[in-house]
Amino acid sequence: MTTSLRTPYDGIVMAAPVTIPYVRYSIDSAQWWIGRALSALVAQAGIKVSDIDGLCVSSFTLGTDSGIGLTQHFGLCVRWLDTIPLGGTSAIAALRKAARAVQARDADIIACVAGDTNHVDSFRLTLENFSRFNQDAVYPYGAGGANSSFALIARNYMRTFGVTRADVGRIAVAQRANALRNPHALMKTPLSIEQYLAARPISDPIHLFDCVMPCAGAEAFLVMRDETAASLGLPAARLLSTIERHNAFAGDPMQVRGGWAMDIGELYAMAGVKPDDLDIVQTYDDYPVITMMQFEDLGFCGKGEGAEFVRQHDLTIDGDFPHNTSGGQLSVGQAGAAGAYLGLVEGLRQVLGTAGPTQVRDADLCLASGFGMINYDRGLASGAAIFAGTSR
Amino acid sequence: MLQRCEGCGAFTYPAREACPSCLSAALIFVDAPPRGLLLAETTAHVPSDVYFRERAPWRIGLVKMNCGPTIVAHLHGDCVEGAPVRMSFQLDKSGQAVAFARPEGETPNMADDRQWRELTADPRFRRVLVTNGRSAIGREVALALKVAGAKMVFVGVAEPWRPFAGENLLQGQDGIELVSLDAADEKSTRNLAADIGGKVDILVNTTDYVRPGGLLDRRGTSIARDEVDQAYLGFINLAQAFGPIMRMRGADGINNSVAWVNILSVYALANWPAFGAYSASQAACLSLSHCLRAELRPGGLKMMNVFTGPVDTEWFQTVPPPKVAPRAIAQAVVSGLKGGLEEMYVGDVAEEIRQRLASNPKALEREFDR
Numbered sequence: 027m028t029t030s031l032r033t034p035y036d037g038i039v040m041a042a043p044v045t046i047p048y049v050r051y052s053i054d055s056a057q058w059w060i061g062r063a064l065s066a067l068v069a070q071a072g073i074k075v076s077d078i079d080g081l082c083v084s085s086f087t088l089g090t091d092s093g094i095g096l097t098q099h100f101g102l103c104v105r106w107l108d109t110i111p112l113g114g115t116s117a118i119a120a121l122r123k124a125a126r127a128v129q130a131r132d133a134d135i136i137a138c139v140a141g142d143t144n145h146v147d148s149f150r151l152t153l154e155n156f157s158r159f160n161q162d163a164v165y166p167y168g169a170g171g172a173n174s175s176f177a178l179i180a181r182n183y184m185r186t187f188g189v190t191r192a193d194v195g196r197i198a199v200a201q202r203a204n205a206l207r208n209p210h211a212l213m214k215t216p217l218s219i220e221q222y223l224a225a226r227p228i229s230d231p232i233h234l235f236d237c238v239m240p241c242a243g244a245e246a247f248l249v250m251r252d253e254t255a256a257s258l259g260l261p262a263a264r265l266l267s268t269i270e271r272h273n274a275f276a277g278d279p280m281q282v283r284g285g286w287a288m289d290i291g292e293l294y295a296m297a298g299v300k301p302d303d304l305d306i307v308q309t310y311d312d313y314p315v316i317t318m319m320q321f322e323d324l325g326f327c328g329k330g331e332g333a334e335f336v337r338q339h340d341l342t343i344d345g346d347f348p349h350n351t352s353g354g355q356l357s358v359g360q361a362g363a364a365g366a367y368l369g370l371v372e373g374l375r376q377v378l379g380t381a382g383p384t385q386v387r388d389a390d391l392c393l394a395s396g397f398g399m400i401n402y403d404r405g406l407a408s409g410a411a412i413f414a415g416t417s418r
Numbered sequence: 419m420l421q422r423c424e425g426c427g428a429f430t431y432p433a434r435e436a437c438p439s440c441l442s443a444a445l446i447f448v449d450a451p452p453r454g455l456l457l458a459e460t461t462a463h464v465p466s467d468v469y470f471r472e473r474a475p476w477r478i479g480l481v482k483m484n485c486g487p488t489i490v491a492h493l494h495g496d497c498v499e500g501a502p503v504r505m506s507f508q509l510d511k512s513g514q515a516v517a518f519a520r521p522e523g524e525t526p527n528m529a530d531d532r533q534w535r536e537l538t539a540d541p542r543f544r545r546v547l548v549t550n551g552r553s554a555i556g557r558e559v560a561l562a563l564k565v566a567g568a569k570m571v572f573v574g575v576a577e578p579w580r581p582f583a584g585e586n587l588l589q590g591q592d593g594i595e596l597v598s599l600d601a602a603d604e605k606s607t608r609n610l611a612a613d614i615g616g617k618v619d620i621l622v623n624t625t626d627y628v629r630p631g632g633l634l635d636r637r638g639t640s641i642a643r644d645e646v647d648q649a650y651l652g653f654i655n656l657a658q659a660f661g662p663i664m665r666m667r668g669a670d671g672i673n674n675s676v677a678w679v680n681i682l683s684v685y686a687l688a689n690w691p692a693f694g695a696y697s698a699s700q701a702a703c704l705s706l707s708h709c710l711r712a713e714l715r716p717g718g719l720k721m722m723n724v725f726t727g728p729v730d731t732e733w734f735q736t737v738p739p740p741k742v743a744p745r746a747i748a749q750a751v752v753s754g755l756k757g758g759l760e761e762m763y764v765g766d767v768a769e770e771i772r773q774r775l776a777s778n779p780k781a782l783e784r785e786f787d788r
Contacts, residue, residue: 158432162432163517166516168474168478178458178479181460182480230463403490
């Protein structure tokens, strides 16, 4: 096993996992959703707003507001501020930055928040204006959005490794089963593999149940040192390791792996654990095929063995490989940048034993991953974190 | 055309400001080898954009170019995953250059592909108005469009009771209909538009009025007035009569209204004093054409200018060769429409002027005054 030379995250913890229940469409602004998350953080942690001295925000729909405007908006007086526009990797990146800031005592309590609203035309506008390469070289080609971009990746991946839709469908079906236990999930009806296979095509081979539903919502958590958590009497999860990588494997003609594959040696070395030790895994599931790719790149199986892996494992809450226990973005909904936080926040609840109806028994060690920013032809950003509950 | 780094020679796409191989800022657009391999394809069934939604399902793919970059491209229906393709940039309905992949070899009825036709203005199956059949250019254009598969070619003839050379080639031909049109006459253009405006998918403005002379060797403005009446005001009459209805029919089924073509003198770009006033009237038409291009854009219509040097007709009789045969102009019109282009240069003179304008416009002006 590789060893890590990076400074360990000794004494760095996460607390107060907050989810503001999602709605399909909201007439409220992103600022409203972020405000609700901050309010819930304060209430759950039993602190005053003035105790928050660091803020990290991610959102696609803040309009002209950035983090600095939000401090005035919410009456925050912070000494550490960051805005992270990394899409599906925003939560991991926020956690990494906040952890180092509290470790260095640049701040004591950092609120990491992501929230987005979803007006009726928000999603299309985000698609149309996503990035310059996207405007130039993707949107004018059928305007299929991320669905078409990921369809190309999925098609190549499935053909290269002999993966069928039924294999990929296992992930979506298992997550729907999990979502039925999560009262906040937007998807409330069971999904069978037959229904999955019979869904209407969106952009071949992506069909309806491969796609997330854009919605409004917010997620948040606090990052602090363990002595701060102890003084507040806050249950907290210990951060063991993280990785982050951008624009990995640029020479691959098409994406068949994400940046995790470059860094997992260090991820597990820093945490001092093996993939088998994990109790729960929360992957970034913008499409189930991307989750399958993550199972490989995060070291649960070899490259090309993802289909066999999902055939061999039960990915539900009560299964042998509890995965995306809230239902994931596929079944809970994708609240913009909050989608990056969904797995991390749910994982946090799991290791703190506060996940309620989706709680995995004795869950203590969790891996959460992020993936995002399809700037042109592939997802550019990847990240992951391993954290543990109080019993370790 | 793709960007190539002058520092390390690497091709890059999408267009950017620094080379991803060596960070040089010297990225020059050059003609790139057009071959590539189709890595993966998808068919968008539920596009988010209203334009593509109306045209769904729409097929796209990712092409690995032999010269390096991977390009998201519109696909010809005969492209096969894993097979070689040849790439070109085509102008889409919004005027943006977009990559299009075609099979490496020829396939049956290749030009009739639905997505290809959406990006071109192929006259096949379409109805065309050629505005002036009295000229050799108008006649040749009409005949060439017919050969190219146009369903109907309306040919405008001013004062139709007056016979003209080559009338027998047009009169009574299947799919060719002579119509009364004097572009310089506002009422005449409006009357014709009322009759056939809704049936014109392509309009080729072949109106011309060539007279020699510049400023000092002419007396008064009567000839200049005629030049302006015929070419410039004629263009305005045609645009006002036919432009609005054509713009409205830009998405009218599969054989929709697609293009407006002007045949202009290349001296619209640089004044040739021997035909100085004529050059100026053509320059006015060129400027107006850019206005028309912008105004036709919301309907998705293309506006193509075909630039020609002196044509082998009576009004250029005193000009020594090389001169352009009217048939060559007609062929350029057809091939430009088939390629969905905005500009064509016909003949050696036009091509030379294009190149010299790009390299040294002042030297060209100086040369013309001798």
